[in-house]
Amino acid sequence: MRMIKRRDFLKLGAASAAVIMIETQFGPLAKAAESLIEGGRSVNRTSGLPRSFLPSTCMQCPAGCGNIGYIEESRLVKIGGNTMHLSNKGTLCARGQAGINAIYDPDRLLTPLKRKGQRGSNNWEPISWEQAYDEVGTAMAAVKSRPGDFVYLTEDVDEESVGRRFTYAYGSPNTIGSSGIYDANKQVATKLTWGTAGDVPDVLHSKYILVFGANPLESNPQFVGMARRMIDGMQQNQAKLVVFDVRLTNTSTRANEAYYVNPGTYALVALAMANVIMQEGLHARGFIEQWTNVSPAQLAQSLAQYTPERAEAETGVSALVIRRIATEFASTSPATTITDSVLSSLGSGVQNERAAMLLNIITGNIDNKGGLCLPKQYALAEPAPVPAVPDPNLSLLTSQDVPQASTHQPTEKALQTIKERRQKVSVLFTHGVNPAYSNPDTASVEDVLLDETLIPYHVAVTPFMTETAALADIILPETTYLEDWNIEVRPSPELVPYVSLRQPVVPPLEGSVSFFDITRQLAARIGGGMEQYFAFKTVNEYLKARIADIPGLAKAGGLDYLLQHGVWYDPKTRPNYGSFGAGGFQTPSGKIEVSLPGLPVPELPSYEPVAAFRDMKEGEAVLTIFDTALQTDAKTGNCMWLDEILHDNPVWINKATAAKLGIKAGDTIKLTRSAKSGEAKERSVTSTAFLTEGIHPQVIAMANGTGHTVDAKFAHVAEGEKMKVDEITTNFLKDPNVELIWWKEKGGIGINAKQIVPVAPDPVGGGQIWGDVVVTVAKV
Amino acid sequence: MAKARAGLYGLVSRVFSDKPTAVLLKGLKDNEMIESLATMDVVFDEDFIAGDEEAQAEELAVAYARLFLAGGPHIAPYESVYIRGWSEDKPQLWGETTVAVAKFYEKVGLELKSGQVPDHLGLELEAMAVLAECEAARHASGDAAGAGLLEKLQSRFCQEHLIQWVPKICEEIEQQTESSFYRSMAALTAGLVQVHCGGEDIIIET
Numbered sequence A: 001m002r003m004i005k006r007r008d009f010l011k012l013g014a015a016s017a018a019v020i021m022i023e024t025q026f027g028p029l030a031k032a033a034e035s036l037i038e039g040g041r042s043v044n045r046t047s048g049l050p051r052s053f054l055p056s057t058c059m060q061c062p063a064g065c066g067n068i069g070y071i072e073e074s075r076l077v078k079i080g081g082n083t084m085h086l087s088n089k090g091t092l093c094a095r096g097q098a099g100i101n102a103i104y105d106p107d108r109l110l111t112p113l114k115r116k117g118q119r120g121s122n123n124w125e126p127i128s129w130e131q132a133y134d135e136v137g138t139a140m141a142a143v144k145s146r147p148g149d150f151v152y153l154t155e156d157v158d159e160e161s162v163g164r165r166f167t168y169a170y171g172s173p174n175t176i177g178s179s180g181i182y183d184a185n186k187q188v189a190t191k192l193t194w195g196t197a198g199d200v201p202d203v204l205h206s207k208y209i210l211v212f213g214a215n216p217l218e219s220n221p222q223f224v225g226m227a228r229r230m231i232d233g234m235q236q237n238q239a240k241l242v243v244f245d246v247r248l249t250n251t252s253t254r255a256n257e258a259y260y261v262n263p264g265t266y267a268l269v270a271l272a273m274a275n276v277i278m279q280e281g282l283h284a285r286g287f288i289e290q291w292t293n294v295s296p297a298q299l300a301q302s303l304a305q306y307t308p309e310r311a312e313a314e315t316g317v318s319a320l321v322i323r324r325i326a327t328e329f330a331s332t333s334p335a336t337t338i339t340d341s342v343l344s345s346l347g348s349g350v351q352n353e354r355a356a357m358l359l360n361i362i363t364g365n366i367d368n369k370g371g372l373c374l375p376k377q378y379a380l381a382e383p384a385p386v387p388a389v390p391d392p393n394l395s396l397l398t399s400q401d402v403p404q405a406s407t408h409q410p411t412e413k414a415l416q417t418i419k420e421r422r423q424k425v426s427v428l429f430t431h432g433v434n435p436a437y438s439n440p441d442t443a444s445v446e447d448v449l450l451d452e453t454l455i456p457y458h459v460a461v462t463p464f465m466t467e468t469a470a471l472a473d474i475i476l477p478e479t480t481y482l483e484d485w486n487i488e489v490r491p492s493p494e495l496v497p498y499v500s501l502r503q504p505v506v507p508p509l510e511g512s513v514s515f516f517d518i519t520r521q522l523a524a525r526i527g528g529g530m531e532q533y534f535a536f537k538t539v540n541e542y543l544k545a546r547i548a549d550i551p552g553l554a555k556a557g558g559l560d561y562l563l564q565h566g567v568w569y570d571p572k573t574r575p576n577y578g579s580f581g582a583g584g585f586q587t588p589s590g591k592i593e594v595s596l597p598g599l600p601v602p603e604l605p606s607y608e609p610v611a612a613f614r615d616m617k618e619g620e621a622v623l624t625i626f627d628t629a630l631q632t633d634a635k636t637g638n639c640m641w642l643d644e645i646l647h648d649n650p651v652w653i654n655k656a657t658a659a660k661l662g663i664k665a666g667d668t669i670k671l672t673r674s675a676k677s678g679e680a681k682e683r684s685v686t687s688t689a690f691l692t693e694g695i696h697p698q699v700i701a702m703a704n705g706t707g708h709t710v711d712a713k714f715a716h717v718a719e720g721e722k723m724k725v726d727e728i729t730t731n732f733l734k735d736p737n738v739e740l741i742w743w744k745e746k747g748g749i750g751i752n753a754k755q756i757v758p759v760a761p762d763p764v765g766g767g768q769i770w771g772d773v774v775v776t777v778a779k780v
Numbered sequence B: 001m002a003k004a005r006a007g008l009y010g011l012v013s014r015v016f017s018d019k020p021t022a023v024l025l026k027g028l029k030d031n032e033m034i035e036s037l038a039t040m041d042v043v044f045d046e047d048f049i050a051g052d053e054e055a056q057a058e059e060l061a062v063a064y065a066r067l068f069l070a071g072g073p074h075i076a077p078y079e080s081v082y083i084r085g086w087s088e089d090k091p092q093l094w095g096e097t098t099v100a101v102a103k104f105y106e107k108v109g110l111e112l113k114s115g116q117v118p119d120h121l122g123l124e125l126e127a128m129a130v131l132a133e134c135e136a137a138r139h140a141s142g143d144a145a146g147a148g149l150l151e152k153l154q155s156r157f158c159q160e161h162l163i164q165w166v167p168k169i170c171e172e173i174e175q176q177t178e179s180s181f182y183r184s185m186a187a188l189t190a191g192l193v194q195v196h197c198g199g200e201d202i203i204i205e206t
Helices: A006-021 A033-038 A099-103 A129-142 A161-170 A184-194 A223-236 A266-279 A285-291 A296-303 A308-315 A319-331 A349-362 A411-419 A442-450 A515-526 A530-534 A539-546 A558-565 A640-645 A655-661 A712-723 A725-730 B002-017 B022-028 B031-039 B046-050 B053-068 B096-108 B121-140 B144-176 B180-196
Strands: A052-057 A066-072 A075-081 A113-115 A124-126 A150-154 A208-212 A240-245 A257-260 A335-338 A427-431 A457-461 A474-476 A486-488 A499-502 A620-626 A651-654 A668-673 A683-692 A699-703 A774-779
Touching: A006 B002, A006 B022, A006 B031, A075 A099, A099 A640, A113 A129, A124 B053, A129 A427, A129 A474, A129 A515, A150 A161, A150 A411, A161 A515, A161 A530, A184 A349, A208 A223, A208 A266, A208 A319, A208 A349, A257 A319, A266 A296, A266 A308, A266 A319, A266 A349, A285 A296, A285 A349, A308 A319, A335 A349, A411 A442, A486 A539, A499 A558, A515 A530, A515 A539, A539 A558, A651 A655, A651 A668, A655 A683, A655 A774, B002 B121, B002 B144, B002 B180, B022 B031, B022 B053, B046 B180, B053 B180, B096 B121, B096 B144, B121 B144, B144 B180
Parallel strands: A052 A499, A150 A427, A208 A240, A208 A335, A240 A257, A427 A457, A457 A474, A620 A699, A651 A683
Antiparallel strands: A052 A066, A066 A075, A113 A124, A113 A474, A486 A499, A620 A774, A651 A699, A668 A683, A668 A774
């Protein structure tokens, strides 16, 4: 027992008071306690306090569903779906509901951090926001004479319009989104073909749905909106679902027919079907003649080489099946295909997407009820004064890097380009992206980010520590998506355009600042006229200007309506099927450009085998990295609920293949990809084997979204001894979060398979080709 | 007594609210301070006492970040991470405990800034400092009843909140950090809370 003398305590207390007296900034709590004698304010002590709620927009994946935050006693206690929202109609997936883990993550960054010591040494000094603004502002003002050296990496350039505005106002054209590692090839293929980027399969009304490599019931850019409508449509119309994939998926298990195809051969299946449809005369002759830039005869001739028999030999799908499904597809109306970035990020990327789209085109299933439809989405205004588009000659990525036809910057190549020193960088902003985790060949990304001669100043804007932020010079902790404002628009799965508002469901946690406010503060400090573009009194003023041009919204109440309902669409609007009939397609010819001359690929949709797959030896397999409904690349790493469900990504391997290689379930296996030219050595990852018949024998598969090394407590486990894991978990006094990681003993936290994929942009779309990786599989 | 409590809570609150400044460190190395701390069994390393405060403030900023912000297996210094409500399956910020703390502040008239998380270690300690200071002011003005109420509020808050988790997190801080400064301050804080809440350690002599 310790005894303390009263007089000692008094003396210590007095001395302590003297110490803090000289600290002027002390005292964040207002000293209002003098009013307490009257009993303080009345507090409702009953447990039945009403829950208030606020509609907002989910950002846990690209779908942008309508969500509702339920608030009890100023605390967000639950997130649900907004039934009024046209995308998700009240359903919210696990990711959306787990957003509560993101906002209340015990590891959230709530203080700006400045690097101490070497970059990447992970030593930080907390600094005030004022100091952070001053330091970044001064650094950016000092190099403003070379505005093109400022590079802003973000997830989506259009969504992050504030970031684009900031970059343009500074004078740099280098605002680079992440589409290059996601769906750039699909976007470019559709844009070139029918003039509008993207597509929306109208699955609610389809009677026949043909899926190539996609998994819409588990992962899709419109995830819940697509899955709901697909299930509803299959019920209502008895639609037939046929899936071609290299592995068993949530979608193929619900299909009427599902086929494994040899890796990289989806396009050949599609082209062989198109060939059958043309030969059998099942094509929509009138539609092709009126609305495409090719004649049926020309098409039939070019497709003739893709016989079902050739397809059978190369794809593994029997010629009989190809003939039958082609006939069914062409004679069932309406019908549609579903593809996503999987198809266009392997082999000849853009060409694959064109091949699948061709099936819709030759059967006339284009922008019709139940067919493949043009995306319908509102355009948002850029509030005045609009910063001029900077000189394109200042672009980091030049015509050497960006394919002529592409509207997308190859994200995966941006950092490589910096490495090649073709353009200097003065300041790099990473905002809402985590290239050191999400990009291919993460080791080379790390090399670039660590090199201070290449990137002298790296500012990371993020609510959480990430693999990328750990390599920054200064970290600005922004608000999470649940505490921030934005106007969100997406292609509507209902084909009726809508506007969705993202508003804070609770006030931002102290210490975090919205990106909008960060840019305002920085613009004021950088000056030189830049501040005029950020002279909005409030964020609402900016948002009002963004939605000013949307017809009908102002009459409905404008921003006030959105604040109350979270989403607005014109209730009188119906899907405008066949919208191309009025003015044609948005292509140079006004028609669907089935023939695309001038590209570094054949003019007409074609199939090219993946060279790397041709001479595969025993022990080699094609690596597929698949998305799940639980983790997204860069957004969900700190969501405890999701980590509990999906924390590991064992290697799917076919039982027969495993037997040949002497691999048993649970064995540790190593996947090695040989060195490409310019690489010093091979790349490999190690994981455990998951034996299944649900995968093609030549393919191995791993889930995306696990294996973080820097992010949150869950990742600390991966750091092994360095982080004193055993001490943490054996001592009950240690962080209670870590105690709960029961999966540590059962396989760990997975591994990021993207690190062994080489950087490989598609020559037409500029998007990363993820699917062409052959690895050697070996038991360790 | 109330004045002393206010001073001590104020000091530890300051220490766990932000990185230290050179001025603060200089103040702590005052002879009288060092003597007084020793009465609570809190002793600084010789190196710490001899060191240059400016340089130490810089080092301690990193240590502070490693402990509470980023760069290591950092500790989230929030009560709700340590004390889980019945509906919570995982520790989190803004848990049920946080609401209880917020309600207490509201009841006693302590106002939070928008977004401020009420159960941060530094803030809970500061709340005690403010209440103790008000108590001292009541004593000075001869309002014994008011002072008594304020004292009761402090012990209630200490019993319901501080004693439930502060000794735990302080022990964790002592184990995690290599900094003599934070080890000492954690020991001081744990001691203060235990003394105040009348746990094992009792102020005997008058």
